Amino acid sequence: MGQPGGDLACQTPYAGVLTAYERHLTAERDLAPHTVRAYLGDITDLLDHVSRLGCADLDSIDLRDLRSWLAKQQTLGRSRTTLARRATAARVFTSWAAQTGRAKVDAGALLGSPKPHRTLPATLTAQEIRQLLDAAAELAPEADTIGLRDLAMLELLYATGIRVGELTGLDVDDLDQERRLVRVFGKGRKERSVPYGAPAGLAVVAWVRGGRPRLSTVTSGPALFLGARGGRIDQRAVRSVVHTRLADLPGGPDLGPHGLRHTAATHLLEGGADLRTVQEMLGHASLATTQVYTHVTTDRLRSAYRQAHPRA
Numbered sequence: 001m002g003q004p005g006g007d008l009a010c011q012t013p014y015a016g017v018l019t020a021y022e023r024h025l026t027a028e029r030d031l032a033p034h035t036v037r038a039y040l041g042d043i044t045d046l047l048d049h050v051s052r053l054g055c056a057d058l059d060s061i062d063l064r065d066l067r068s069w070l071a072k073q074q075t076l077g078r079s080r081t082t083l084a085r086r087a088t089a090a091r092v093f094t095s096w097a098a099q100t101g102r103a104k105v106d107a108g109a110l111l112g113s114p115k116p117h118r119t120l121p122a123t124l125t126a127q128e129i130r131q132l133l134d135a136a137a138e139l140a141p142e143a144d145t146i147g148l149r150d151l152a153m154l155e156l157l158y159a160t161g162i163r164v165g166e167l168t169g170l171d172v173d174d175l176d177q178e179r180r181l182v183r184v185f186g187k188g189r190k191e192r193s194v195p196y197g198a199p200a201g202l203a204v205v206a207w208v209r210g211g212r213p214r215l216s217t218v219t220s221g222p223a224l225f226l227g228a229r230g231g232r233i234d235q236r237a238v239r240s241v242v243h244t245r246l247a248d249l250p251g252g253p254d255l256g257p258h259g260l261r262h263t264a265a266t267h268l269l270e271g272g273a274d275l276r277t278v279q280e281m282l283g284h285a286s287l288a289t290t291q292v293y294t295h296v297t298t299d300r301l302r303s304a305y306r307q308a309h310p311r312a
Contacts (some may be wrong), residue, residue: 014047017058017102024096026237030188032165042089045069058103066090066111082116087113122253123263126137129158132249140206146228148211152203153225156182157242159200159265161282164235164257166217170210177205186283194281222231265290 021043025036038287049069055061069090071085094108098277136154140147157167166184174183183192196204208224217230225234232241239256246252246259253259268278280288 004077025107026110039089046090058097060311061107065109066108084113087111122255122259124268126267128249128252129263133243136245136250145211148207149225150169152207153238155203156196157260158264159196160194161261164238168233168235170224172224173222173269192283211287
């Protein structure tokens with residue numbers, strides 16, 4: 001092994017370990033590229049830390065080394081959320097190392113995670129979302145190609161609660177315009193069908209028939225939403241659209257596409273949708289992830305009660 005603190009990509013045996021682990025995350029677990037990068041970044045940092053502690057191979061790493069790494073992150077001011085994510089990354093890595101025979105024991109099996117502070121997601125009120133979409137509609141006459149696209153994206157994000165990456169990955173054939181359903185490929189490429197309402201349906205049809213053909217080029221392929229140059233629109237462009245439109249909303253919060261996802265989920269629950277339905281619509285693997293929205297609606301109910309009830 002090279003000298004501690006050097007570039008791990010050039011060291012052994014960890015260089016080979018990182019290459020094999022990247023292959024596992026990509027090919028076997030089928031994780032998204034940004035997730036793979038995050039995991040590899042965490043584990044590269046971990047292996048750099050343990051090498052400085054004198055661990056020459058994976059068998060040398062024990063629970064104290066892992067805790068030492070997390071403690072260092074804490075002294076650097078990392079948030080509880082970051083620490084929890086890195087603890088998870090360490091456990092996943094040590095479990096893989098043990099299962100593949102690269103380590104005799106799973107050093108991270110007993111590694112705990114600091115509980116992150118749960119912050120309630122910011123959302124728009126029903127009136128604010130109406131103002132946002134009405135303003136976008138005013139800016140989307142039939143002659144305005146970009147306006148038609150932006151309105152369709154905003155309507156679809158709010159109507160379905162899909163993630164921005166799921167939106168940019170949509171193809172034209174993923175839309176069932178007759179039944180108003182969109183086929184979505186979520187995390188881990190899990191497929192689900194999500195309904196959308198009449199306003200979103202009208203906006204999408206106007207874009208597909210009147211706007212998309214004006215931007216379409218030989219490089220467009222089947223992509224539903226296109227950028228200004230005709231290629232598939234990227235996530236950064238969608239975020240820019242959402243932020244720009246919300247900036248024109250008087251007193252509205254500065255939210256991105258994920259804020260529209262939070263808003264859709266909150267409004268569904270406030271309207272009487274059950275938690276399991278919202279979980280399926282959002283594509284959450286765990287019901288616990290969806291339950292955060294019950295806190296949002298409960299807080300709103302409590303606030304309204306305190307303001308309106310004479311004996312609150």
